[in-house]
Amino acid sequence: MSAPFVILACGNPSRGDDALGPQLLARLDAWLRAEGLAESFALIEDFQFQIEHALDLEARRAALFIDAGTGTPAPFTLQPVLPDDTPGHSTHAIPPAAVLAVYRRVVGGEPPPAHVLCVRGERFELGTGLSPAAAAHLEAAWPSLRAFCHALLQSTADGGKA
Amino acid sequence: MSYRLETAEHPEQLRRVAIDPVSRVEGHGKVTLLLDDSNKVHQVRLHIVEFRGFEKFIQGRPYWEVPVMVQRLCGICPVSHHLAAAKAMDAIVGARRLTPTAEKMRRLMHYGQILQSHALHFFHLCSPDLLFGFDSEVGRRNIVGVAETHPETARRGVLLRKFGQEAIRITAGKRIHGTGAIPGGVNKSLSIEERDTLLRDAYQMVAWARDAVHLARQLHETDPALYNSFGIFRSHFMSLVGADGRMDLYDGRLRARDDAGAIFFDGVAQADYEKHIQEEVKPWSYMKFPYFRALGNEHGWYKVGPLARVQNCDAMPTPLADAERREFLDYAGGTPMHAALGYHWARMIEMLHAAETIKDLLHDPDLLGGELMAGGERGFEGVGMIEAPRGTLIHHYRVGEDDLVTMCNLIVSTTHNNQAMNEAIRHVARRYLHGREITEGLLNHIEVAIRAYDPCLSCATHALGKMPLAVELRDADGSLVHRLSRGA
Numbered sequence: 001m002s003a004p005f006v007i008l009a010c011g012n013p014s015r016g017d018d019a020l021g022p023q024l025l026a027r028l029d030a031w032l033r034a035e036g037l038a039e040s041f042a043l044i045e046d047f048q049f050q051i052e053h054a055l056d057l058e059a060r061r062a063a064l065f066i067d068a069g070t071g072t073p074a075p076f077t078l079q080p081v082l083p084d085d086t087p088g089h090s091t092h093a094i095p096p097a098a099v100l101a102v103y104r105r106v107v108g109g110e111p112p113p114a115h116v117l118c119v120r121g122e123r124f125e126l127g128t129g130l131s132p133a134a135a136a137h138l139e140a141a142w143p144s145l146r147a148f149c150h151a152l153l154q155s156t157a158d159g160g161k162a
Numbered sequence: 163m164s165y166r167l168e169t170a171e172h173p174e175q176l177r178r179v180a181i182d183p184v185s186r187v188e189g190h191g192k193v194t195l196l197l198d199d200s201n202k203v204h205q206v207r208l209h210i211v212e213f214r215g216f217e218k219f220i221q222g223r224p225y226w227e228v229p230v231m232v233q234r235l236c237g238i239c240p241v242s243h244h245l246a247a248a249k250a251m252d253a254i255v256g257a258r259r260l261t262p263t264a265e266k267m268r269r270l271m272h273y274g275q276i277l278q279s280h281a282l283h284f285f286h287l288c289s290p291d292l293l294f295g296f297d298s299e300v301g302r303r304n305i306v307g308v309a310e311t312h313p314e315t316a317r318r319g320v321l322l323r324k325f326g327q328e329a330i331r332i333t334a335g336k337r338i339h340g341t342g343a344i345p346g347g348v349n350k351s352l353s354i355e356e357r358d359t360l361l362r363d364a365y366q367m368v369a370w371a372r373d374a375v376h377l378a379r380q381l382h383e384t385d386p387a388l389y390n391s392f393g394i395f396r397s398h399f400m401s402l403v404g405a406d407g408r409m410d411l412y413d414g415r416l417r418a419r420d421d422a423g424a425i426f427f428d429g430v431a432q433a434d435y436e437k438h439i440q441e442e443v444k445p446w447s448y449m450k451f452p453y454f455r456a457l458g459n460e461h462g463w464y465k466v467g468p469l470a471r472v473q474n475c476d477a478m479p480t481p482l483a484d485a486e487r488r489e490f491l492d493y494a495g496g497t498p499m500h501a502a503l504g505y506h507w508a509r510m511i512e513m514l515h516a517a518e519t520i521k522d523l524l525h526d527p528d529l530l531g532g533e534l535m536a537g538g539e540r541g542f543e544g545v546g547m548i549e550a551p552r553g554t555l556i557h558h559y560r561v562g563e564d565d566l567v568t569m570c571n572l573i574v575s576t577t578h579n580n581q582a583m584n585e586a587i588r589h590v591a592r593r594y595l596h597g598r599e600i601t602e603g604l605l606n607h608i609e610v611a612i613r614a615y616d617p618c619l620s621c622a623t624h625a626l627g628k629m630p631l632a633v634e635l636r637d638a639d640g641s642l643v644h645r646l647s648r649g650a
Contacts, residue, residue: 014231047338
């Protein structure tokens, strides 16, 4: 039986603050294991969100997308996202809303409720580590991420109202 | 004729149009056009504005780290870099010949990569233009639009790519940052469960890939006036071919044909590539311009990738793909096809070949066990080549006595096609933009020509809020005359 919740994070760990998503996912993985909650969450890391990630949403109660942002509010935003058929011009990496829209077309029906955690990054050069600002943003986002996971589990306990 | 469009005589007197960044390609590129007051085109350039610096980045690292590190170059073709580096490092550990298990595991990984990348490119990046038209409504010219109008095509595109990603995950350990190939071999074989997981879908993938070839062919036959001439110019071709002259995307020797299809050189060992290929630097792009030494920089440039490979080999080793290849050659009428949109058809033939190869490999018991590693006399220089989805990929390293890399030279597939892409957009600019009012739809013709080559301009930097496309038309004084923008 697949995990009821899926958390997808994208980013290139060698590209400076693009590593925010993978770093948060790695930290989350360790924490979920330590808390004995790992079975409830499927964690997926990739370089970019792509159309096939719609298939990773199948049979989930809820989904969370984690990505670095540029020019986005600091330190982070965590907000719901709905399927959006209004496409961007770039499809080599598609936004979470488009992944949800693809779900409707490819899988059929409504995708699970989803949120986006967007943590602001500042620099994305190859071979650099996290900038001090991004590291601070990650720390700021971490308690909210844990609280979000607890809320998901609580919603299941309350009848699956994720 | 189009070559003259590289540098205008009096650029200061001309208006500048910039397409920045080019969308639906991997990475960041910019096209600039210089026009006079009558919209006549005087200069067209594809600039690669992203600087990788990866060759310096890798120096000083232990050689065994390199096959994993180089995957960070790219989010679309990390496996190609992983395998090219591993092949180069085979020479460092003296593995002149891999074990059957190691070579077949690497091949399975590589053909999974070809399949997923070609499916992504055709269905996700290009089918909107091909199915709806180059100047159709922007809001519809994307994969979501394809899904709406052609749901089965979109679904197959998703599942083909996912199957290729699964082959990578199973052979490399993970879909990204895999560690399957190591200097001298691989670190795992296939379990029966893993094999059966892939076998379950392999035959369906072959059937869908064949349908995709027919879709690409149908596009050509429906509008031959467009497909047979768009972005056309004559050039040489280059690719690896197997020892028997058949297509081999994992290994082989370099072969080149001239623009009429005659073999120009053949049987060139990978380690000897520098005897035949020279790289030129130009001040307006970070990407180098390779050419055949024997012909010089003005006449020695060439194309790589599916269009080159399908026409450069003597045959393809899988029956369905080879039958489609022969149909492709017949369609071209016995002379090489040079039209840029021919890349899509050729790419789908290769996708079919990849699906067939995976299906056949999965029946090979060598994948399920056996020796994983080979070794021999320690070396200090290695060249690893592979036919990546976009074309010939060259990794060249020197390693010191202390096991640290002292020199790294990479010629990535897109670099080989650099001059060819510039020529294609010059041809399109002359044909579609010359003397006309510039519109978004006409500018998209430029992007369609670039996209046919499936360029990977160094990638995987992405973030929410990035990748706007803005086109600005400025007069010679730099004042904004007109602006079009899309996206964020």
